[in-house]
Amino acid sequence: MVLDHEILIVGAGLAGLRAAVEASETADVAVVSKVLPTRSHSGAAQGGITAALGNEEEDQWEWHFFDTVKGGDYLGDQDVIEIMVKDAPRAIYELEHMGVPFSRTRDGRIAQRNFGGHTKGYGREPVKRACYVADHTGRVVLDTLYDQAIGRHVRFYGECYVLSLVFDDGRCCGVVTYDLATGGLHFLRAKVVLLATGGCGKIYRTTSNGFSTTGEILNLTFKEGIPLQDMEFIQFHPTGLFPLGILVSEAARGEGGILRNDAGEPFMERYAPSIKDLAARDVVSRAILTEVRAGRGIGGKGYVHLDLTHLGERKITEKLWEITSFARIYLGLDAVSQPIPVAPTCHYLMGGIPTDGDGRVRADQTARTVPGLYAAGECACVSIHGANRLGCNSLLDLLVFGRRSGKAMKDEVAGVKTLLTGRDPTKPVRERLAALTDREGPEKAHAIRLEMQIVMTDYGSVFRTEGALRQGIDAILALKERFSRVMVTNRGTSFNYDLMETVELGHQLDLCEVILVSALNRRESRGAHFREDLPQRDDQNYLRHTLAFCATGGPRIAYKPVVLGRFQPAVRAY
Ligand SMILES: Cc1cc2nc3c(=O)[nH]c(=O)nc-3n(C[C@H](O)[C@H](O)[C@H](O)COP(=O)(O)OP(=O)(O)OC[C@H]3O[C@@H](n4cnc5c(N)ncnc54)[C@H](O)[C@@H]3O)c2cc1C
Numbered sequence: 001m002v003l004d005h006e007i008l009i010v011g012a013g014l015a016g017l018r019a020a021v022e023a024s025e026t027a028d029v030a031v032v033s034k035v036l037p038t039r040s041h042s043g044a045a046q047g048g049i050t051a052a053l054g055n056e057e058e059d060q061w062e063w064h065f066f067d068t069v070k071g072g073d074y075l076g077d078q079d080v081i082e083i084m085v086k087d088a089p090r091a092i093y094e095l096e097h098m099g100v101p102f103s104r105t106r107d108g109r110i111a112q113r114n115f116g117g118h119t120k121g122y123g124r125e126p127v128k129r130a131c132y133v134a135d136h137t138g139r140v141v142l143d144t145l146y147d148q149a150i151g152r153h154v155r156f157y158g159e160c161y162v163l164s165l166v167f168d169d170g171r172c173c174g175v176v177t178y179d180l181a182t183g184g185l186h187f188l189r190a191k192v193v194l195l196a197t198g199g200c201g202k203i204y205r206t207t208s209n210g211f212s213t214t215g216e217i218l219n220l221t222f223k224e225g226i227p228l229q230d231m232e233f234i235q236f237h238p239t240g241l242f243p244l245g246i247l248v249s250e251a252a253r254g255e256g257g258i259l260r261n262d263a264g265e266p267f268m269e270r271y272a273p274s275i276k277d278l279a280a281r282d283v284v285s286r287a288i289l290t291e292v293r294a295g296r297g298i299g300g301k302g303y304v305h306l307d308l309t310h311l312g313e314r315k316i317t318e319k320l321w322e323i324t325s326f327a328r329i330y331l332g333l334d335a336v337s338q339p340i341p342v343a344p345t346c347h348y349l350m351g352g353i354p355t356d357g358d359g360r361v362r363a364d365q366t367a368r369t370v371p372g373l374y375a376a377g378e379c380a381c382v383s384i385h386g387a388n389r390l391g392c393n394s395l396l397d398l399l400v401f402g403r404r405s406g407k408a409m410k411d412e413v414a415g416v417k418t419l420l421t422g423r424d425p426t427k428p429v430r431e432r433l434a435a436l437t438d439r440e441g442p443e444k445a446h447a448i449r450l451e452m453q454i455v456m457t458d459y460g461s462v463f464r465t466e467g468a469l470r471q472g473i474d475a476i477l478a479l480k481e482r483f484s485r486v487m488v489t490n491r492g493t494s495f496n497y498d499l500m501e502t503v504e505l506g507h508q509l510d511l512c513e514v515i516l517v518s519a520l521n522r523r524e525s526r527g528a529h530f531r532e533d534l535p536q537r538d539d540q541n542y543l544r545h546t547l548a549f550c551a552t553g554g555p556r557i558a559y560k561p562v563v564l565g566r567f568q569p570a571v572r573a574y
Contacts, residue, residue, distance in 0.1 A: 002187045005030040005155065006413045008174060010162050010217065011196035012037035014045075014138070015377025015398040015405075017145035019194055019359075022406025024152040027413050031154055032177055032188065034161045034212060034500075038146050041198050041210040042398070045138025046249035046322060047115060048130030049095075049395040051088035055109045056128040061085045063120055064129065068393060069567045071117040071280050072350075072386020073527035073537065075230070075545070078565030080357045080382045084393075084400045091399040092131050100144050103132055103319075113319075114254040115391040117280040117574070126278045130392040135251050135322045138395065157188070161500055163433075165193070165220055165373075166425040172372035176429045180500065183493030185426040185433075191416040192372050192409045195221065195353060195361075196402065199378040203508050203515075204346035204461065205453035206245035208237055216507035218379055221353050222514065226361060226370060227547040227558070229381040230351035231511075232519035232529045235389055236462050238284035240345025242303035244330055248323050248342055250391040252308060253277045255319055259288065260305045260339065261296040267304075272574035279574035282388045282528045285344040285462050298341060305339035312336075344462055348389055350528065351518075352381040354547070359405025365547060365560040372416075376405040383545065386562075387527020436502060441485035445502040448479050448486065452505070452512060455479070460516050465533045469520040476512045483509055514548045514555050521557045522546060539569050 007023050009016045012033035023029045033040060052059040064085040069076055092110065096102060103111040112128040120127035133140040149156075157177065164176040166187065174189040200215025201207035222228050238259075239248040253259070259277055261267045271287040272279035279287075288304050297303055308316060308324070313336045316324055324335040333340065352375070354362040359374040377398045384397050459472025483506060490498035524538035525531045543562055548555040 005190050007409050008190035009194045013040035013042035013198050015402040016196035018399050018402030019406035020149045020154045022403045023410045024154050027410045029154045032157045032160050036158045037156055041213050043139045043142045046135040047251040048132030048137050048392045050129045050392040051092045056112045059127050066122050067118050071390040074569040075386030077383050077563035079563050087400045088396055098144050116250050116278050117390040126275050135320050164429050176426050187425050191413045194374040196377045197379045199349040201346045203456050205457040207346040208247035214504040215511050216504050219507035219510045222550050227549050229354040230546050231515045232522050233350035233387050235348040235528050236285045236344040237347035239342040242341040242343045245345035256311050257306050257308045260307050261291045262298050275574050303341045303343040306342045307339045308335050350385045352379045355380045358408035374405045376401045437488050441487040443482050443486040445486050445505050449505050464531050469516050472516045480509045517555045518546045518548050
């Protein structure tokens, strides 16, 4: 079946929904999501959204600008970072006008809290910059934007997997979807397509990310010849609930929580003397694992304690209710009187599909873009976050660049005519699925997935070395070979998760290779990419973005310059 829309958005997280709300002012917009729209991972965001409103204490957009550049270890592009931080207050007030019930100060203004790496006076001391709705900010904003989109007659296709991007003469003109309920394949044709499909945290064993955060669309674009940028930069959030990896938001430290080792020592004082527990995430994650490696984890084990016990029951119940309820539900402990066991957990992809500041996908190192194709949100690399994202800057990125993509798309579609009338793009997809379901083989997807997650955790996480990365690449190549003999046991057409998860796994294995090869080629340490064999930052050779291109024999690596501006690279200490 062919379904026509002017604008097609893949992904119903905050980036996709913000774009949909914008574009639907004048265009016919549809949103496709492989989960029910409001189950998108954005709904799990807890801590908040940054904007230099200065509601609690003095703040300036220039300080937000500096913190973001420094937080990203000078790899972020300063032209787009400036756009984002200047636009932040407007983005927050707009949400307020749409109905988001932000937490309030005593005098009724939007309340703000501390978050890691956000400072006043260019690094002097922490500043309250994150606007929040208790500790379920993402849930509330997602529901509000979904409501707005429904009110603007945006069409939703829920539980539909995008399995292929369709191009006509180099222009993206739609997608092929698999309807989970029926197993039917459809061609959704459009004049422009926005990819807003989130991150890929599920390739690691321990992650804060939801089960749908598998990243296959990143690989679909890669296979179409579009580069992936800065994929070596994967953020590990310092405080995953041990051993599950479920997130304990930085809001807990923003509200005064302290990390302690086995001796009860508040060890962050040694690693980040000025802002301690509120240092950037890469710094805190390395500090925790350094404590653990030195035998100072709790009971000598692989975790430390996050201590909230001095905050008092009232503050915890009012501001950190969801976080502490996770500790109660999953570990049976009461955070009011007991410390929470935490360890780093895979959280966020700084890299992704390269775009310009209006979401247009960039084809290579030049300013050339891919006609008809846009990307926004975590799957995109604008690049705002450089080598390490600051807390609460992701939701801001989604809102600012989601809206800008929506605007650019609605302006573009007016002049585009409907394309591709001649051929059936579902045919090759049908054949690929049939090849999977018809195959008899000894391998099972779930076993390969588990091994992939262990390989990535062992060889490509917080600490990396050349030897480990090479071992990781070899292990992933061996898993890819085994994947060619994988068998899908469920041959049904209704809710066949076995089939879809196998398709996802094939893409994930390719992505792992891109990540490890990008990391191997970056012979320095910067932000979240820490090479124990090369612990220094090397601006001479690596103050540049990695671009990985699909090629025979493995990803081909190229580089492009970073856009510098007001802030020149300097020593990064907290
Ligand atoms: C637990 C947690 C807490 C967080 N807290 C904060 C916070 O407080 N502040 C902050 O700034 N950031 C936070 N982050 C980060 C932030 O939430 C994410 O970066 C952001 O929500 C990603 O939004 P998105 O719109 O890009 O994609 P997502 O919200 O991840 O949505 C992806 C969408 O793409 C769809 N999709 C994916 N693949 C396909 C496919 N093949 N076919 C069809 N649809 C597809 C999915 O169905 C989904 O609708 C947090 C992240 C996590 C995991």
